[in-house]
Amino acid sequence: MKVLVVEDDAQTASFLGRGLQEAGYGVDVAADGVAGLEMASRGGYGALVVDRMLPRMDGLLLVETLRRMQCRVPVLFLSALGDVDERIKGLQSGGDDYVCKPFAIAEVLARVEVLLRRGETSSPAASLLSVGGLEMNLLSRTVRRNGSIIALQPREYRLLEYLLRHAGQVVTRAMLLQAVWDYHFDPQTNVIDVHISRLRQKIDRDAEHPLIHTVRGAGYMLRDGI
Amino acid sequence: MNRRSLRLLRSSTFRLAFLAALLFAVTGLGMLGLVRWMTGTVLDQRVDRSVDAELDTLLKLHEQSGLDGLAAEISARANSLQGRQRSYFLQDGQGNQLAGNLEVWPQGESGGNGRLRFAAPATSGDPGSPVRAVVISLNGGGRLLLGRLQSDRRAFESVVDRVMLGGGGLTLVLGFGVGLILARRALGRLDAINRTAQTILDGHLQGRVPRSGGGDEFDHLAANLNNMLDRIERLVEAMRGVTRNIAHDLRTPLNRLRNRLELAVIDSGENAAPVLSEAIADVDGILGTFNALLAIARIEGRRPSENFQDIDLDDLVAGMAELYAPLAEDQGLSLDVRTGTGLTVRGDRHLLSQALANLLDNAIKYTPCGGRVGVAVESGPAAIRLVVSDDGPGIPPDQRDKVREPFVRLDEARNLPGAGLGLSVVAAVAEVHGGKLLLEDADPGVRAILHITLPKHGRVVNSR
Numbered sequence: 001m002k003v004l005v006v007e008d009d010a011q012t013a014s015f016l017g018r019g020l021q022e023a024g025y026g027v028d029v030a031a032d033g034v035a036g037l038e039m040a041s042r043g044g045y046g047a048l049v050v051d052r053m054l055p056r057m058d059g060l061l062l063v064e065t066l067r068r069m070q071c072r073v074p075v076l077f078l079s080a081l082g083d084v085d086e087r088i089k090g091l092q093s094g095g096d097d098y099v100c101k102p103f104a105i106a107e108v109l110a111r112v113e114v115l116l117r118r119g120e121t122s123s124p125a126a127s128l129l130s131v132g133g134l135e136m137n138l139l140s141r142t143v144r145r146n147g148s149i150i151a152l153q154p155r156e157y158r159l160l161e162y163l164l165r166h167a168g169q170v171v172t173r174a175m176l177l178q179a180v181w182d183y184h185f186d187p188q189t190n191v192i193d194v195h196i197s198r199l200r201q202k203i204d205r206d207a208e209h210p211l212i213h214t215v216r217g218a219g220y221m222l223r224d225g226i
Numbered sequence: 227m228n229r230r231s232l233r234l235l236r237s238s239t240f241r242l243a244f245l246a247a248l249l250f251a252v253t254g255l256g257m258l259g260l261v262r263w264m265t266g267t268v269l270d271q272r273v274d275r276s277v278d279a280e281l282d283t284l285l286k287l288h289e290q291s292g293l294d295g296l297a298a299e300i301s302a303r304a305n306s307l308q309g310r311q312r313s314y315f316l317q318d319g320q321g322n323q324l325a326g327n328l329e330v331w332p333q334g335e336s337g338g339n340g341r342l343r344f345a346a347p348a349t350s351g352d353p354g355s356p357v358r359a360v361v362i363s364l365n366g367g368g369r370l371l372l373g374r375l376q377s378d379r380r381a382f383e384s385v386v387d388r389v390m391l392g393g394g395g396l397t398l399v400l401g402f403g404v405g406l407i408l409a410r411r412a413l414g415r416l417d418a419i420n421r422t423a424q425t426i427l428d429g430h431l432q433g434r435v436p437r438s439g440g441g442d443e444f445d446h447l448a449a450n451l452n453n454m455l456d457r458i459e460r461l462v463e464a465m466r467g468v469t470r471n472i473a474h475d476l477r478t479p480l481n482r483l484r485n486r487l488e489l490a491v492i493d494s495g496e497n498a499a500p501v502l503s504e505a506i507a508d509v510d511g512i513l514g515t516f517n518a519l520l521a522i523a524r525i526e527g528r529r530p531s532e533n534f535q536d537i538d539l540d541d542l543v544a545g546m547a548e549l550y551a552p553l554a555e556d557q558g559l560s561l562d563v564r565t566g567t568g569l570t571v572r573g574d575r576h577l578l579s580q581a582l583a584n585l586l587d588n589a590i591k592y593t594p595c596g597g598r599v600g601v602a603v604e605s606g607p608a609a610i611r612l613v614v615s616d617d618g619p620g621i622p623p624d625q626r627d628k629v630r631e632p633f634v635r636l637d638e639a640r641n642l643p644g645a646g647l648g649l650s651v652v653a654a655v656a657e658v659h660g661g662k663l664l665l666e667d668a669d670p671g672v673r674a675i676l677h678i679t680l681p682k683h684g685r686v687v688n689s690r
Contacts, residue, residue, distance in 0.1 A: 015485040022492045080474075085533050102481030102513055105488045155548060181549055185580040186514065189587050194552040217491055217503060 001046040001116055002026040006036030006062065007078065008055050012101075016049060019105040020112065033057025040066055045073055047115045049108065052079035052090065060093040067094035074115035078103065087184065106218035110170040117169060129164040132211055132224035134203065136164055145203060155180065156199050163212065163222040172219035196220055233413065240409035247401015251394045258393075262386040266379060273358045273374045274339055281360060281372055293318060293368055297325040300370075311375045313346060313357050319367025326371070332357070346375055355380050415444040419451065431459040470523045473516040480516070484509045518647035525577065525654040534572045539603045539610065540565035542575065546582045547601050550590065558595035564602035569610055571678060573659050578612070578676075581655040584648040585614035585674045593618035593671070609661070609679045617671035626665040652676065 003025045007013040010031070017027040028045070030036035033054040040048055040062075048066075052059040063075050077090040080101045087098040096118075097111050129136040133146040143150045143160065152160065158180050163171065173192040177183050196212065204210040213221045234240055288296045297316055304314045304327040315326035334344025334357075342359045359373025418436050425433030434455060435448040487506045491498040547563040554561040582601070589599045593616040604611040621629060629649055652674070653663040661678035 011482055012485075015482070015489060018489055019485075019492065022489075102477050102484065102517075105485055105492070181545070183549070183579050183583075184576055185583060186517070187583055187587065189553060189590065191549055191553050194556050195549075198552050217488070217506065 002028060002044060003112060003116075004028045004030060004036065004040055004045045004048045006030045006033065006040075006048065006050045006054060006059070008032060008051060008053075012051075012078075015105060016108060019109055023109050023113070025112075025116075031055075033059065033062045037062050037065055040073065041069060041071060043071070043073075047112050048073055048075045049112065050075055050077055050095070052077055052086075060089065063094045074118060076108065076111055076115060078108070104172075104218075106170070106215075107172050107174060110172045110175065110218060113169050114166055114171075114175070129161065129167075131164060131167045131222060132209065133207070134164070134211055136161060145207060150202050152199075152202060155195070156202065159195060159199055160203070163220065166222070168221065168223045170215050170218050170221050175219070234406055234409045237409040237413055239412040240405040243405030243408050244401050247397055247405065250401070251397040254397065255390050255394050258386055258390045262383060262390075265382060265386075269376065269379045269382070270337070270339070270341075270358060273376060274341065274360075277358070277360050277372055277374060281362065281370075284370065284372065285362070288364055288370075293324065293364070293366070296364075296370070300325040311377070313359055313371065313373035313375065315371035317369050324368070328371070331371070332359075334359070342371070342373070412444075419444075419448065422451075422455075426455065431455070431462055466523055466527065469519060473519045473523075477513065477516050477520075480509055480513055484513065515647060518651055521580075522647065522650055522654045525651070525658055528658065533574050535575065536570050537573050537575050537578065539569045539571055539612065540567060542578055543582065543601055543603050543612065546579060546586060549583075550586045550601075554590050554599055557590055557593075558597075559590060559593055560598050562598060562600040562602075564600065564604075567603045567605045567610075569603060569605050571610055571659075573678075574655075577655045577658060581652040581676060582612060582614065584652050585676075588648055588674070589614050589616040589618070592616065597671075609677055611678070612676040613673055615668050615671060615673040617668065620667060620670055620672045621665055623667065629665070649674075 003020050005013050005016050005020070005027060007016065007029065008031050013029045013031070017029055020027045025046075028039060030039050034056045036048075036050065036054065037057060039045075048063075050059045050062060054062070059077060059079075063077075066073070066075075074096045075094065077095045077098045078101055079086060079090065079098065087100075090098045096115055099108055099111060127137065127139045129138065135144045136142075137144075138161075141157065143152055143157070159176065162176065162179050174186070176192050176196075177185075177187070200210070200212045204212060209224070211222050211224065213223060215221050284296060284299065287299055293316075300314045300316050303309050303312070304325065309327060313326075313328055313332075315328045315331060316324045317331070318324055329347065332342070332344040334342045337343030337358055340360065342361055344357050344359070345354045346357045347354060355375045355377040356379065357373040357375055359371050361369060361371050363369045415438070422433045422435045434452045437445045437448045439445070484506060487502050487509065491502050491506070494502075543565050544563065547561060551561050586599070586601065593599055597617050600613070600615040602613045602615075604613055649663065656663045656676050656678070659676075659678045661676060664673075664675040664677050666673040666675060
């Protein structure tokens with residue numbers, strides 16, 4: 001799977017490239033908007049990482065043009081503009097996700113992976129999500145581990161649903177805060193960790209193999225096995 | 227009397243104008259009074275000379291023909307045509323009236339120059355003019371009173387009195403009116419300046435005082451104020467710029483450093499040295515500080531009501547309490563949530579969430595195990611209050627203003643994580659919403675209040 005990075009700052013592009021390669025993706029880099037549009041329109045990329053501010057062609061315009069060309073490739077915006085309304089503008093122009101600079105490479109990797117695997121993992125129509133012995137029935141809103149019902153608070157349910165929908169992928173704390181709580185700020189304290197540890201107690205307490213794993217320096221992952 | 231006219235009356239312009247009119251009136255009255263007095267003196271002197279001349283004649287007659295001759299002459303004079311303007315009274319040694327046109331010996335007062343002043347009894351033709359008279363004791367007993375009616379002086383004085391009354395009154399009325407007009411004009415100009423000052427206080431540094439173009443002293447003042455405001459705006463901009471630039475420029479190399487460290491962790495996989503993660507955490511701390519600084523600059527730099535929407539405050543507080551409840555519980559704190567006001571305010575949901583999160587972060591961080599943290603929506607007559615309270619160590623009164631400033635941390639908090647920007651962010655958010663951050667003593671602990679005044683940029687809708 002190949003990822004196109006459209007970023008004019010050579011250092012940032014190289015760091016992103018190395019990070020993505022470590023994660024097992026092929027990486028192409030375009031240094032300005034026009035080159036990025038050309039390469040992207042040739043196709044063959046699973047996802048695009050696009051800086052908002054680019055020479056020759058603005059990142060927003062690049063993505064708008066791609067969308068007009070019926071190119072549906074997932075796009076992750078990078079931007080130094082941290083405002084929520086900037087994020088909304090990015091998403092309105094056709095972007096799928098948004099990361100503010102300065103960013104952690106782990107954050108970008110996690111989000112790119114979610115974008116790349118969006119098609120295969122989430123089938124919104126499915127009424128049952130399951131990993132290992134854990135089952136979530138989306139219609140009856142019940143959760144079972146190895147057959148026995150686990151009672152969850154509404155928020156815990158949504159947290160687990162998000163983890164299940166992205167099973168096998170790293171989800172960062174910021175992703176959880178945005179997706180489950182719809183907050184876009186950076187909490188000073190480990191609020192998310194506490195919520196995860198509550199959920200963990202309910203899901204993994206009596207289990208032989210824990211399902212919720214902590215990924216050091218990045219976030220969490222729900223997966224079967226070790 | 228409504229507030230506007232009361233303001234006019236209390237304005238210094240009005241007071242000055244009215245004072246000037248008062249001074250003018252008093253001066254005018256004084257001068258008229260002087261003229262009245264001096265003219266009176268001159269008239270008195272003329273009367274005195276005329277009386278003295280007649281007295282000489284009569285005294286000579288008394289020497290020649292005695293008391294009886296004098297009485298006959300006086301009777302004749304009193305009954306003559308001239309006698310109507312004169313007063314005569316002749317008494318013998320026993321006090322019996324011998325001649326004269328007065329019924330009784332008049333009771334009067336001294337008129338100066340040895341003269342007696344009294345009012346003539348009113349007659350049908352004359353309402354009792356003042357009389358100026360001389361009284362002489364006659365050789366061989368008896369006394370003579372000889373006087374002149376001063377009806378001309380009375381007429382003159384009544385004219386002057388009317389002029390003084392009318393003129394003085396007119397001056398005062400005119401002074402009052404002119405004062406009001408001047409005060410209205412001056413207040414109008416001053417109000418323009420005050421409105422500009424309020425605009426500046428509300429955070430719009432580009433507000434300027436309008437000028438009438440007439441080149442008067444107000445225009446002069448406006449020009450000077452505007453120059454001063456230009457300079458302040460430039461300085462504030464420069465300061466914001468410097469802060470922003472430092473944060474912005476250092477953020478890029480720091481992020482490179484962070485990326486390098488992160489790649490080193492990724493490269494070394496499971497065997498990554500713990501020191502790398504610690505270094506990343508340190509860099510994250512610095513980046514967090516810079517991000518907060520830039521966020522403050524961004525919040526302060528934006529126009530109020532940009533991206534404002536109707537926000538259900540109960541939802542906002544309940545959501546944030548739900549996010550922080552497990553954390554509080556883990557720290558051994560009880561979290562009290564008070565909502566149910568049904569209040570809606572126009573504001574920025576993300577900024578208000580961030581502000582509440584910072585306050586809750588602080589409360590949970592500084593309250594010792596077993597304590598109590600509260601978060602509530604309160605409504606007042608003209609304001610809504612988002613309150614985060616705790617029963618922790620509190621903030622000493624003299625430090626409460628200081629902790630709102632960037633980078634200020636209390637000594638007790640030096641060993642806890644954070645850069646001391648949390649409350650500055652909250653203060654900036656409060657300001658964008660036309661409110662302020664208040665810190666009150668909760669005894670024990672502290673109440674941090676996001677106090678949003680309503681008519682300005684917000685609005686209450688009672689949705690229930």
